[in-house]
Every structure is written in C-alpha cells, then in structure tokens.
Amino acid sequence: MTINQKHIEALRQIVGRTNVLASLEETRAYSYDGTAMWSHLPDVVVLPTQAAQVAAILGFAGENNIPVTPRGGGTNVSGGSIPIKGGIVLCTTRLDRILEINKTNLNATVEPGVVLQDFQAALAKEGLFFPPDPQSFAGCTMGGVVAENAGGPSCLKYGVTKQYVLGLEVALADGHIIKLGGLTPKNRTGYELMMLFTGSEGTLGIITKISLRLLPAPKAEKTIVAVFDDAAVAGETVTSIIAGSVLPSKVEFMDNWTFEKFRGVIPDNVLDTSQVILLIQVDGLPQTVAAEAEQVAAVCKQTAREVRVAADAAEAEKYWAARRAHFSDISSRAHTIVNEDVCVPRDKIAEFIRLGRASAKRHDVPVSFAGHVGDGNFHPAVLTDSRDKEHYQRALQCVEEIIEIALNLGGVLSGEHGIGLEKQRFLKKAMDPRAIELMKQIKNVLDPQHILNPGKIWEEE
Numbered sequence: 001m002t003i004n005q006k007h008i009e010a011l012r013q014i015v016g017r018t019n020v021l022a023s024l025e026e027t028r029a030y031s032y033d034g035t036a037m038w039s040h041l042p043d044v045v046v047l048p049t050q051a052a053q054v055a056a057i058l059g060f061a062g063e064n065n066i067p068v069t070p071r072g073g074g075t076n077v078s079g080g081s082i083p084i085k086g087g088i089v090l091c092t093t094r095l096d097r098i099l100e101i102n103k104t105n106l107n108a109t110v111e112p113g114v115v116l117q118d119f120q121a122a123l124a125k126e127g128l129f130f131p132p133d134p135q136s137f138a139g140c141t142m143g144g145v146v147a148e149n150a151g152g153p154s155c156l157k158y159g160v161t162k163q164y165v166l167g168l169e170v171a172l173a174d175g176h177i178i179k180l181g182g183l184t185p186k187n188r189t190g191y192e193l194m195m196l197f198t199g200s201e202g203t204l205g206i207i208t209k210i211s212l213r214l215l216p217a218p219k220a221e222k223t224i225v226a227v228f229d230d231a232a233v234a235g236e237t238v239t240s241i242i243a244g245s246v247l248p249s250k251v252e253f254m255d256n257w258t259f260e261k262f263r264g265v266i267p268d269n270v271l272d273t274s275q276v277i278l279l280i281q282v283d284g285l286p287q288t289v290a291a292e293a294e295q296v297a298a299v300c301k302q303t304a305r306e307v308r309v310a311a312d313a314a315e316a317e318k319y320w321a322a323r324r325a326h327f328s329d330i331s332s333r334a335h336t337i338v339n340e341d342v343c344v345p346r347d348k349i350a351e352f353i354r355l356g357r358a359s360a361k362r363h364d365v366p367v368s369f370a371g372h373v374g375d376g377n378f379h380p381a382v383l384t385d386s387r388d389k390e391h392y393q394r395a396l397q398c399v400e401e402i403i404e405i406a407l408n409l410g411g412v413l414s415g416e417h418g419i420g421l422e423k424q425r426f427l428k429k430a431m432d433p434r435a436i437e438l439m440k441q442i443k444n445v446l447d448p449q450h451i452l453n454p455g456k457i458w459e460e461e
C-alpha cells in the first residue's frame with residue numbers, strides 16, 4: 001500500500017502536525033537501527049503523545065492496510081525497528097513520562113518512550129533499582145526494553161526484563177487498548193497474556209504503559225578485574241566462579257580487541273600478550289561485599305595472570321567505561337560488523353570459546369568474542385566489509401558456524417537481542433517447527449492483517 005497525501009493528512013489529524021514527519025530528510029533518520037546490514041525508508045513517521053493516539057493510528061492503519069513498525073530508541077541490533085515494508089514508523093519517544101515511582105510497593109509505572117538511563121537516575125534518587133541494564137541504556141527506551149525482553153550485565157544475579165514486568169497497557173492491531181497484569185508481584189489470573197507481549201518485538205501490539213517491579217538498590221559494590229593469557233581458561237574460570245558460593249552481579253568477558261581502553265589502568269606489559277579480561281562485580285551490603293570480592297579474586301588468582309580489586313568507585317568506573325566502549329570501538333574497526341548474540345549453558349562457555357575461535361581461524365576472519373559471559377551470553381562480532389564479496393561470504397559462513405556451535409552445545413539463538421530480521425534465517429534450526437507454527441497462529445489472532453511490524457521474526461514463505 002502506497003501512502004498518499006490524504007493518509008498523511010489523516011495522521012496529522014490524529015497526532016497534530018508537529019508529530020508527523022514526512023520529508024525524506026526526516027524519515028531517513030528512522031530507516032535504520034543499531035544493525036549494519038539493514039535499512040529501509042518509512043513513508044511517514046508519527047510520534048504520538050498519548051496512548052489513545054497510538055490506538056487511533058493502528059485503527060487507521062488497519063482500515064487502510066498500512067504497515068506500522070513500532071520504534072523506541074532504535075538501538076536494537078536485530079533489525080527489529082526497520083520498516084522493511086515501508087508504511088508508518090510509530091515512534092514512542094514523545095510518550096516519555098515516568099507516571100509513578102512507589103517506594104512502599106516497590107514498583108513504578110512509565111510510558112514506553114522513557115529512556116532507560118533517565119528511569120535509572122530517577123530510581124537512584126529514591127534508593128531503588130531496576131536491574132536490566134542493556135549497555136545502550138543512554139538511548140534505549142522502556143518500550144524497547146520490554147519488547148526485546150532486554151538483558152545486560154546485571155542480569156546474571158537479577159534476571160532479565162520479563163522478571164520485572166508486572167503490568168502492561170497495549171494498543172492492539174484492531175485499534176483497541178487492553179490492560180494486562182497489574183501492580184502486585186503475584187498475579188495468577190488466567191493465561192499469562194502479558195508475557196506474550198514481553199519480548200514480542202513489536203509484532204503483536206504496541207506497549208503504551210508499563211508497570212515494573214523494583215528492588216532496593218544494593219548498598220555497596222566492588223569490581224574485580226582479572227587478566228588471562230588464554231580465552232578458554234578465562235571461560236573455565238567463569239564456570240568456577242559461578243559454581244562457588246558467591247553469585248556476582250556481573251561477569252563480563254572482553255577479548256584483546258578492547259585492551260586499548262584499559263591502557264593506563266592496567267600496565268601495558270600485562271596487556272600486551274594477554275587474551276582476555278574478565279570484569280566482575282559483586283554487590284550487596286558493605287559488610288559482605290568486601291569478603292565476596294576477595295573470594296572471587298581468590299578463584300581468579302588460580303588461573304589469571306593479574307587480578308585486582310578496584311580500590312574505589314572511580315577506579316571501578318574506568319573499567320566499566322572501557323567495557324561500555326567495546327561495541328562502538330569494534331564498530332569503528334571495520335566497514336561492516338555482524339554482531340551476533342548467542343547464549344550457551346554456563347558449563348559450555350570454555351568449549352564455545354575454543355570452537356568459536358577455531359571457526360574464526362578456519363574462515364580467516366577477525367571475530368571479537370565479548371559478552372555477558374556469566375550468563376553464557378556472547379556477542380561475537382565479526383569484522384568484515386560487505387563490499388568485498390569474498391570476505392563477506394567467509395564472514396557470513398563463520399557467523400553461521402558460530403551459531404551452530406552454540407546450538408549444538410545446548411545453547412539458544414538469541415540471549416537478549418531478539419530475532420528481528422537478523423536471525424530469522426536461523427529460526428527453523430533453533431525451534432521446533434510446531435512452536436513456530438503456534439507463534440504464527442498467535443500472530444494471526446492478534447494481527448490478522450499483519451500490519452504490525454510485518455516481515456519480522458520468521459521468514460516469509
């Protein structure tokens with residue numbers, strides 16, 4: 001369906017003139033996301049300011065058979081917010097109010113366009129904590145976090161987004177708004193429909209309000225940094241740490257692509273021939289945190305070349321800033337980055353690293369293996385150049401092999417980034433065909449015309 005001037009006028013009637021973007025310059029900014037491989041122009045971008053407008057846009061889109069691609073911060077790395085069929089991009093960044101933070105009930109209610117970092121800052125003022133912490137927190141929105149069931153380093157100890165969703169308000173493809181769940185931590189009322197929308201990548205409905213469970217913020221934190229000569233030994237050490245009596249809040253893995261960022265804080269002679277840094281955080285009460293940090297450091301000392309416990313928050317922040325810089329750093333090192341996201345059982349971490357690195361060597365392509373390794377969650381980033389067909393082909397073969405390695409080790413296709421466009425060609429390998437069929441049936445019930453984020457998750461037949 002091609003969008004014409006009449007459609008654009010109708011959308012302006014719904015959300016107001018300033019909330020509709022239709023020029024090429026304006027729409028181009030909504031044609032891509034955090035992936036390097038995908039882009040597609042929308043015909044028009046709408047930025048509603050109220051939930052009722054979201055519902056009205058969907059009603060209008062249904063009547064006119066126009067595709068609608070929901071979008072928050074556009075930071076996803078699976079192609080999920082690319083309007084691959086054109087039509088409307090419905091961007092929620094102007095639905096950005098924190099509606100309530102309730103310290104007594106340990107919950108909060110927000111609109112989907114609230115940026116995660118702003119939410120975290122508001123909670124910190126109250127001594128509260130929403131643990132999922134995708135490393136895109138400065139730009140991603142709460143709607144995107146729920147729609148992707150996002151993770152991040154802290155999920156090792158605290159779990160992922162779905163463990164914090166209490167209630168959702170959702171605008172359905174038929175233009176109606178429904179409320180699911182509530183504000184209580186326990187709720188056993190019928191089927192868990194709310195969970196269908198959590199992680200649904202904008203294909204089943206548009207989330208217009210979110211209620212979340214919170215925790216009291218940890219009172220103290222300690223960071224441990226351990227440098228290893230051998231990547232697989234670092235992997236084995238992670239398994240030993242997790243199998244011990246301390247559960248760290250974060251265990252992050254960075255291979256030597258990131259070491260430039262650590263120069264100045266760790267001596268060059270230690271980094272020069274090393275392979276991997278593990279960055280670990282323990283948190284809790286001040287009385288226990290120091291002892292737990294020592295215990296983790298002791299496990300690392302058995303295998304690492306260098307182990308240190310950060311003396312204070314300022315030193316710890318230097319390490320975490322280096323960790324956060326990893327993705328942008330890697331992205332600047334090649335024309336095309338294929339950034340993957342697989343998850344393996346924790347006792348298979350070392351084997352995954354060994355086999356994955358061997359695959360990179362066999363295909364002769366550079367691969368960085370950073371990730372939230374405490375969860376067995378890796379983001380292998382293959383550095384290539386899509387203009388060099390031969391190299392790009394080898395890179396894609398390596399990606400395919402790495403995914404197969406993870407699946408053969410009992411892992412999963414995506415730990416936290418979702419399927420979107422990026423991973424759909426692998427879905428059949430990773431999921432029971434009947435489960436895929438069931439997902440399609442659910443889609444047909446909730447969005448019979450397939451106007452919501454069409455072309456995502458599974459390949460079209």
Ligand SMILES: Cc1cc2nc3c(=O)[nH]c(=O)nc-3n(C[C@H](O)[C@H](O)[C@H](O)COP(=O)(O)OP(=O)(O)OC[C@H]3O[C@@H](n4cnc5c(N)ncnc54)[C@H](O)[C@@H]3O)c2cc1C
Pocket residue numbers: 033034069070071072073074075076077079080081092112133134135136139140141142143144145146147148149150151152153201202203205206207208327328416417420453
């Ligand atoms: C540098 C970097 C680091 C990252 N680190 C992590 C990480 O550690 N962990 C992690 O899990 N992810 C990570 N990500 C991926 C990404 O940031 C997360 O998936 C994030 O949750 C996306 O939020 P967003 O607002 O940008 O969503 P978008 O990218 O705008 O959208 C993501 C998906 O959600 C849908 N959507 C958005 N809003 C709504 C809504 N209101 N209702 C229904 N559907 C909606 C979209 O259609 C799309 O399918 C990282 C990305 C980058 C670029």
